[in-house]
Amino acid sequence: MLNRPKPVLKLKRLGINTYKEAVVYMHDKCHVCRAEGFEVQARIKLTHNDKSIIATLNIVNSEILKQGELGLSEFAMQTLNAKEGDKIRISHPPTIDSLGYVRSKIYGHELPDKYFQSIINDIVAGRYSDIHISSFLTACAGGRLNRQEIIHLTSAMVESGKKLKWGKSLVVDKHCVGGLPGNRTTPIVVAIVAAYGLTMPKTSSRAITSPAGTADTMEVLAPVNLDVETMCKVVEKENGCLVWGGSVALSPADDLLIRVEKALDIDSEGQLVASVLSKKIAAGSSHVLIDIPVGPTAKIRSIEMVEELSRFLEETGSALGVSIRVHTSDGTQPIGRGIGPALEARDVIEVLTNRPSAPLDLRERALDLAGHTLEFSPKIKNGQGRKIAETILNDGKAWSKFQAICEAQGGMRKIPKAKYTHSVEASKSGQVVSIDNRRIARVAKLAGAPTDKVAGVDLYSPIGTIIEKGQPLFTVHAHAPGELDYALNYLEGHQDIINIQEET
Numbered sequence: 001m002l003n004r005p006k007p008v009l010k011l012k013r014l015g016i017n018t019y020k021e022a023v024v025y026m027h028d029k030c031h032v033c034r035a036e037g038f039e040v041q042a043r044i045k046l047t048h049n050d051k052s053i054i055a056t057l058n059i060v061n062s063e064i065l066k067q068g069e070l071g072l073s074e075f076a077m078q079t080l081n082a083k084e085g086d087k088i089r090i091s092h093p094p095t096i097d098s099l100g101y102v103r104s105k106i107y108g109h110e111l112p113d114k115y116f117q118s119i120i121n122d123i124v125a126g127r128y129s130d131i132h133i134s135s136f137l138t139a140c141a142g143g144r145l146n147r148q149e150i151i152h153l154t155s156a157m158v159e160s161g162k163k164l165k166w167g168k169s170l171v172v173d174k175h176c177v178g179g180l181p182g183n184r185t186t187p188i189v190v191a192i193v194a195a196y197g198l199t200m201p202k203t204s205s206r207a208i209t210s211p212a213g214t215a216d217t218m219e220v221l222a223p224v225n226l227d228v229e230t231m232c233k234v235v236e237k238e239n240g241c242l243v244w245g246g247s248v249a250l251s252p253a254d255d256l257l258i259r260v261e262k263a264l265d266i267d268s269e270g271q272l273v274a275s276v277l278s279k280k281i282a283a284g285s286s287h288v289l290i291d292i293p294v295g296p297t298a299k300i301r302s303i304e305m306v307e308e309l310s311r312f313l314e315e316t317g318s319a320l321g322v323s324i325r326v327h328t329s330d331g332t333q334p335i336g337r338g339i340g341p342a343l344e345a346r347d348v349i350e351v352l353t354n355r356p357s358a359p360l361d362l363r364e365r366a367l368d369l370a371g372h373t374l375e376f377s378p379k380i381k382n383g384q385g386r387k388i389a390e391t392i393l394n395d396g397k398a399w400s401k402f403q404a405i406c407e408a409q410g411g412m413r414k415i416p417k418a419k420y421t422h423s424v425e426a427s428k429s430g431q432v433v434s435i436d437n438r439r440i441a442r443v444a445k446l447a448g449a450p451t452d453k454v455a456g457v458d459l460y461s462p463i464g465t466i467i468e469k470g471q472p473l474f475t476v477h478a479h480a481p482g483e484l485d486y487a488l489n490y491l492e493g494h495q496d497i498i499n500i501q502e503e504t
Contacts, residue, residue, distance in 0.1 A: 006047070006089040007032045013084040014064065014071035020259050022046075022055035022079065022126050025071035032070075032090050033059075043129060045093040046072070048080040053126045054093045079126070098122045099132060105139040113152040120156040120253045133260045137271065145270030150312055151319045153270065157278035158320070161252040162228060164201065164284035166235075171199045172376050173280050174369055176291040177272060177309070178210055179299025181334040181441045182459070184344040185291075186214045187221075187242055188351055188366035191402035192392045193373050194240030200373075201235045203245035203283050205254075205275075208262050211444035211456055212341045215244040220345040220453050223410035234408040241405060250282035251275075267299065273312045280322065287323045287376040291369055293331025297437040300331065327372055329365065333435045333463050336362035340449035340456015343477065345415050352399040361462070367393065418454040418477035420484045424491060425470050430502040432465045439497045443476060447487040452479035461498060473498050 009032060014025060024044055026033050038044060042057045055076050065071055070088060072080070082088065101115040119136060122128055128136070145153065174189050186204065193200045204214035204224075215224050225247040226234070234241040246255040254275050261267055280288045290313055294300050300309060310326040317324035336347040336359040350358035351366060370393075371386030380388065392398050406412040440457060448455030458475040461467060476491075478484035491497070 006091045007035065008087045008089050009070040010068055011077075011082055011084055011086045011088050012065060012069045012071050013077065016071070016073050018073040018075055020075055020256055021073065021130060022053050022076040023058055023073040024055040024076065025058050025060055025065060027065045027067065027069070028059045028061045030065075030067065030070070033057075036090065036092065043093050045091045046076070046080065047089040047091070048082045048086055051080050053079050055126075056129055093127065096122055096127050096132075102132065102136045102139060105144070106135065108144070110146065111149060111152070113155065116149070116152040117156040117159065120153075120160050123256055124160045124253050130260055130263075133257065134264055137257060137261060137264065137266065137268075140270055141266055141268035143269065145268075147312065147315055150270045150273050151316050154274040154277050154281075154316050155320060157251045157253045157274055158281045161249045161282060163282050164228070164232070164250070166199055166201070166284045168199055169286065170376060171201065171284050171286045172288070172373055173200060173202060173283065173285040174289045174291065174373050175276050175280065176293065177276070177299060178208070178267070179437065180293040180295070180331050181211060181339040181437055181444065181457075182336040182344055182347070182362070183293065183334070183365070184212070184214065184217050184336065184348055185362065185366040185369050187218060187348045187402065188362075188393075188398065189370045189373060190240045190242055191352060191398040191405070192366075192370040192389045194238055194405065195392050195397040195401035196374055196388065197239060198374065198377060199235065200240040201231065201283050201285070202240060202242050203248060203250055203279055204242065205245055205258060205279075207450045208258055208267055209265050211339050211441050211449035212344055213450065214242070216341045216450040216453070217344045217348070218242045219244070220341050220413065220415055221349075222406035222412055226409060230409075234405065238401065238405045238408050240401075241409065243409065245279050245283075251278040254278055269309055269312065273309070273316055277313065277316055277320065277322065277324075281320055285322060288317065288325070289369065289373050289376075290324060290326045291329055292326060293329045295331030295333070295437065297435075297439075298331030323376075325372065325376075327369065329368075331437070334437060334440060334459055335359070335365055337459050338456060339440060339444045339459065340447070340477065341453040342415050342417070343456045343458055349415070352393070352402050354394065354396075354399075363393075416454050418479060420478045420481055421475050422484060422488060423472040423475045426461075426467045426473050426500060427469065427495065428500055428502055429469045430467060430500040432461050432463050432467060432498055433501045434499040435459075435463060436497045439494055440474070443487050443490060443497070446483070446490050447476050447478040448480065448483040452483065454479050455483065467500055
């Protein structure tokens with residue numbers, strides 16, 4: 001019985017996109033399901049030639065599949081390198097020992113490095129379902145990872161994928177921990193730093209809980225789904241790049257974890273450290289600037305949280321051979337005007353081209369961060385970086401470098417505009433005294449961002465603005481009328497997103 005041949009089914013392409021989730025589809029009367037005892041949501045091992053993957057079973061009862069056929073999600077087909085008509089062998093998967101380590105963590109036990117490596121290896125190999133991944137993420141959230149466990153997790157994520165080497169002692173990077181809408185400084189910083197001559201191979205994430213990640217915004221302007229070989233060519237030619245980390249297989253576990261984090265709407269401190277640093281280390285960075293915005297409705301809300309996160313980042317970086325410098329910034333309100341990929345891309349271009357309409361706060365913040373990043377160079381003394389960055393921006397070298405990077409990545413694109421907009425007006429006169437970062441970001445997401453690149457919010461009233469009743473506070477942008485309505489319905493119950501204090 002142990003050596004019996006594995007059942008085989010013929011692959012039919014269904015064209016179902018499940019992002020990075022492997023799913024197999026079988027007919028409810030499929031003889032293999034009955035013979036093997038498979039039920040809906042079962043985990044099944046699929047083999048094609050020398051490649052195998054474990055997928056979650058979904059059952060269909062229509063004629064989309066016939067007897068002897070099975071369907072696969074696009075991700076599963078690509079992983080197996082299979083095409084329609086191929087024969088797929090079916091079997092029960094081996095037991096997953098690392099799930100026992102996840103259960104141990106759920107009950108509050110500290111895990112050694114080999115346990116984290118086993119868990120991450122199984123996640124990358126596709127052995128975990130989304131339920132398993134969410135259990136692991138939840139077990140690690142809420143301060144449940146100590147310093148040593150964060151180091152173990154980060155190291156395991158680095159080892160799970162490719163690692164780049166640039167043959168240089170100084171390779172810089174910059175990252176913001178997020179939580180601040182519109183804070184799209186990275187493209188500006190990369191352009192300035194690369195124009196100066198430092199190497200900055202920037203890999204960025206897509207949005208987890210925000211209306212846009214750097215990769216989402218940059219994709220409006222140029223291709224970001226580059227493979228490692230193309231990425232390296234761009235960096236060798238232009239000193240820098242702006243690509244999606246998920247396309248270059250650096251810390252591949254991170255993208256699988258982010259996909260589930262996004263659904264759970266969580267981004268815990270320990271996982272944040274491992275996510276950020278694993279990507280930077282895998283990309284070959286030697287020196288990394290971490291920007292932490294602090295504010296009452298930002299991701300990081302207190303100096304105590306900053307100190308704890310800074311300590312984790314610096315200690316983990318030191319343990320893994322990377323120099324980390326933490327920069328604390330104002331996180332009380334959104335940065336720039338645009339919140340959402342296309343609107344943020346517009347702000348970036350306005351800053352790079354030194355237009356009078358460019359948002360001053362975005363420009364100033366980007367110059368600060370670029371200055372600190374430049375100061376990793378032994379040729380630049382502390383305190384001199386910002387002045388050098390400003391010169392590079394003002395004389396057009398940063399804009400020229402940004403255009404060159406876009407062309408090297410596949411060509412610069414025109415920024416699209418939304419078909420549907422709606423302006424939200426002030427209900428009273430007075431002065432804007434606060435803005436809820438999380439709620440204004442939620443409006444942008446409900447309008448369709450970041451999936452719809454044109455969706456988001458255009459903010460006209462930063463803190464300190466004197467407002468007259470009936471004056472526009474912000475405009476909601478959407479690609480479809482239903483999404484616009486969705487956002488506006490939310491606003492009806494949350495009219496205090498922008499707090500206006502009436503003059504006495």
